[in-house]
Amino acid sequence: MTDLTTNYLGLTLPNPVLVSSSGMTEKLDKLKACEDAGAGGVVLKSLFEEQISADTDSLMDGVDLMGHTDAFDFFKGMGHHHAVEKYLELIEGAKKSLSIPVIASLNAVNDGAWIDYANKIEKLGADAIEVNLFIIPANVDETGAEIEKRYLSIMKKLREKVQIPLAVKIGPHFSGMANMIREFQRLKINGVTLFNRFYRPDVDIERMKIIPAKIFSVAEEMALSLQWIALLSGELSIDFSATTGIHDAKAVVKQLLVGAKAVQMCSSLYKNGIEYLTTVVKELAEWMDRHQFSSIEDFRGKLSQEQSMTPQVYERSQYIKALVGIS
Ligand SMILES: Cc1cc2nc3c(=O)[nH]c(=O)nc-3n(C[C@H](O)[C@H](O)[C@H](O)COP(=O)(O)O)c2cc1C
Numbered sequence: 001m002t003d004l005t006t007n008y009l010g011l012t013l014p015n016p017v018l019v020s021s022s023g024m025t026e027k028l029d030k031l032k033a034c035e036d037a038g039a040g041g042v043v044l045k046s047l048f049e050e051q052i053s054a055d056t057d058s059l060m061d062g063v064d065l066m067g068h069t070d071a072f073d074f075f076k077g078m079g080h081h082h083a084v085e086k087y088l089e090l091i092e093g094a095k096k097s098l099s100i101p102v103i104a105s106l107n108a109v110n111d112g113a114w115i116d117y118a119n120k121i122e123k124l125g126a127d128a129i130e131v132n133l134f135i136i137p138a139n140v141d142e143t144g145a146e147i148e149k150r151y152l153s154i155m156k157k158l159r160e161k162v163q164i165p166l167a168v169k170i171g172p173h174f175s176g177m178a179n180m181i182r183e184f185q186r187l188k189i190n191g192v193t194l195f196n197r198f199y200r201p202d203v204d205i206e207r208m209k210i211i212p213a214k215i216f217s218v219a220e221e222m223a224l225s226l227q228w229i230a231l232l233s234g235e236l237s238i239d240f241s242a243t244t245g246i247h248d249a250k251a252v253v254k255q256l257l258v259g260a261k262a263v264q265m266c267s268s269l270y271k272n273g274i275e276y277l278t279t280v281v282k283e284l285a286e287w288m289d290r291h292q293f294s295s296i297e298d299f300r301g302k303l304s305q306e307q308s309m310t311p312q313v314y315e316r317s318q319y320i321k322a323l324v325g326i327s
Pocket residue numbers: 020021022023045046047069070071072073105107132169195196197215216217218243244245246264265266267268
């Protein structure tokens with residue numbers, strides 16, 4: 001009998017496939033659809049720092065947000081009036097009507113008053129909070145060390161505020177990635193979600209305008225989180241969850257093999273419909289059957305680098321092997 005039960009952030013999930021924070025997780029009926037399709041859990045649409053600080057009018061001034069995936073749904077549909085109240089109602093409703101874990105999501109760039117809302121979220125029964133720290137290191141006056149300090153200061157304050165598990169969703173722009181994640185672990189952050197998919201610009205060469213690139217990922221984008229989870233999951237005890245480019249059951253299996261505790265799906269479910277989740281979970285179970293694994297822990301992390309004492313050497317050797325064969 002194949003058991004897909006997974007432990008992520010100390011929560012028990014019926015399977016490791018989460019629906020990631022997006023328009024698919026912003027309303028109760030959509031959350032029900034995620035559960036009915038077999039989601040192992042849901043990460044709610046983010047509540048934005050700007051919504052909490054009620055500064056959205058000035059935020060909108062002169063800013064073209066189309067295609068900015070995170071903010072897109074919010075500005076398109078949600079509106080900013082009573083956004084916080086609506087969000088808290090969503091958590092309450094989700095906790096009453098779903099049996100899978102409900103992970104709330106906060107999206108922020110600074111610490112500030114929004115951190116107090118974590119308490120409210122906790123009181124309403126959210127099982128955990130994923131914090132999307134949307135800090136783009138584009139300020140020429142801010143050093144890497146200063147930016148890292150900002151990340152850690154925000155997460156430290158949150159950790160002091162709430163007891164529920166916390167995950168941090170980050171982008172790939174760190175020169176000291178391994179150390180940064182270890183610092184989150186030191187702060188007793190329970191999980192790290194790799195990697196945020198930032199807004200990508202494109203150029204319309206006829207109109208000579210900057211336009212948003214596609215908001216949905218392609219499967220190849222998964223390589224980045226696969227690499228980092230393989231490198232670090234064996235060495236660090238923090239839970240890893242993977243996002244970006246996970247489009248099918250094969251991708252789910254790959255992420256689990258390198259050590260992810262959970263995976264998050266978004267673009268593929270937008271494209272194929274939420275029902276596709278049923279296929280993904282079914283195919284995961286079939287793969288396990290084929291390989292005679294009766295539980296996720298039987299194979300999770302089998303391909304992480306924990307056996308290698310020196311991941312840098314492993315990584316370098318893989319790189320050389322790949323390049324030497326190409327002429
Ligand atoms: C329409 C849309 C809305 C999104 N909204 C949020 C959000 O509110 N908060 C967040 O952390 N990520 C948000 N994301 C990012 C997704 O959670 C996910 O990390 C990203 O799309 C990469 O995963 P994928 O390749 O499976 O799409 C959004 C993505 C899309 C396409």
